[in-house]
Amino acid sequence: MIGRLNHVAIAVPDLVAASDQYRQMLGADVGAPQDEPDHGVTVVFITLPNTKIELLYPLGDQSPIQGFLDKNPSGGIHHICYEVDDILVARDHLLDQGARVLGGGAPKIGAHGKPVLFLHPKDFNGCLIELEQV
Ligand SMILES: C[C@@H](C(=O)O)C(=O)SCCNC(=O)CCNC(=O)[C@H](O)C(C)(C)COP(=O)(O)OP(=O)(O)OC[C@H]1O[C@@H](n2cnc3c(N)ncnc32)[C@H](O)[C@@H]1OP(=O)(O)O
Numbered sequence: 001m002i003g004r005l006n007h008v009a010i011a012v013p014d015l016v017a018a019s020d021q022y023r024q025m026l027g028a029d030v031g032a033p034q035d036e037p038d039h040g041v042t043v044v045f046i047t048l049p050n051t052k053i054e055l056l057y058p059l060g061d062q063s064p065i066q067g068f069l070d071k072n073p074s075g076g077i078h079h080i081c082y083e084v085d086d087i088l089v090a091r092d093h094l095l096d097q098g099a100r101v102l103g104g105g106a107p108k109i110g111a112h113g114k115p116v117l118f119l120h121p122k123d124f125n126g127c128l129i130e131l132e133q134v
């Protein structure tokens with residue numbers, strides 16, 4: 001059911017510093033900051049030859065990543081995103097299997113303009129999973 005790895009997301013305490021570090025120290029192709037108010041984050045995408053890195057910074061006072069950053073003040077890997085062909089088929093399969101689909105199970109439009117869903121990290125070995133329909 002899951003396909004390619006779309007991105008690995010890293011929550012960061014300073015988006016400008018992290019972007020500069022990836023650009024200058026790691027020589028990566030770093031995009032511009034993009035506000036995602038529906039998700040409570042500002043994102044910067046880094047394009048690698050085989051996948052993307054998503055730098056995450058809280059946006060607004062209800063950000064879903066604030067608690068994570070409070071617990072991990074120097075940042076950390078926040079989620080991984082797998083591609084799926086049909087997000088509603090994937091959701092229903094996961095619900096049948098007893099997984100918790102976050103946000104009431106209704107897909108939102110993600111940073112690439114495609115529908116996304118999140119799966120509870122406690123159901124997947126401590127790893128928050130995002131599914132993106134491609
Ligand atoms: C723009 C879009 C895109 O790419 O298109 C995005 O990625 S938006 C990316 C941002 N959006 C999201 O993350 C949406 C889905 N996320 C959520 O709904 C939330 O962040 C939750 C995953 C439910 C966690 O919420 P919150 O931090 O308030 O809950 P909590 O503190 O009670 O945490 C419950 C337990 O889960 C753990 N926990 C929390 N966040 C975690 C994470 N990212 N990875 C692994 N474990 C995590 C906590 O340490 C805690 O464990 P212990 O009890 O053992 O201490």
Ligand SMILES: [Co+2]
Pocket residue numbers: 007009054079081130
């Ligand atoms: Co993401």
